[in-house]
Amino acid sequence: MRQEWYNAFYSLDLPQLDYLEADWFFSTNGDKLIYKKHQLRKLTLLKQDNPAAFQQTRREEYDVVTRELGGIASVSGIAEVSTPEGRTRISFIECWIKIKGSWKLQFQSFEASED
Template sequence: MNTVSANLVIVRNEWYNAFYYADTEQLAYLQTEWFLSTNGQKFLTKEIQLKRILENKENIVKLKRSESDLQIREFKNIACVTGRAAIHDGDNITQTNFIENWIKINGKWKIQFISFESE
């Protein structure tokens, strides 16, 4: 793994930690202003996503995530991350496929788009 990948892995881990701790301040910092999220049915803007995380904080902090088939492809200041995730809620496991687009702005990685779809 090269230095760019290593740095991106660290920032991705920070983003996911912030998500599963419902730390919307950290999420807002790690996301671009034009961040979008989709589950294949509808798009959420950054503002709506952060609002929903706060509304569902009790449920989100109970979730655990594990990943497989992770691939990181970098193109200068842009990176695409794909893989599979298993989301554990204590009783059930939901399998999802995901794709993330990251961009380096002023030397810092920011997530600009995430799409995920349950299997």
């Protein structure tokens, strides 16, 4: 499911993102908090302006740890995100919840990481 979420995000597949995220989804980078409704609206505007915005973005993950307890899972690790403008290394954590047999992303948090 994680790979499906990232594929949907980087391809700006908004219906798929909407499906894969819990209604109460939010994301934070340590400074800003963005809720699902606002995230989808911003991505809709980005897609209208530049449908290929993330086409050259690549993400590699390291030291990924997944812990599952019943219908809740947490995933943490380090990711290196490469764009034509450069590379960014981030630490991340995600929380997933199983709702009616399907995994949904509840939240994700990420911050720049030291090299």
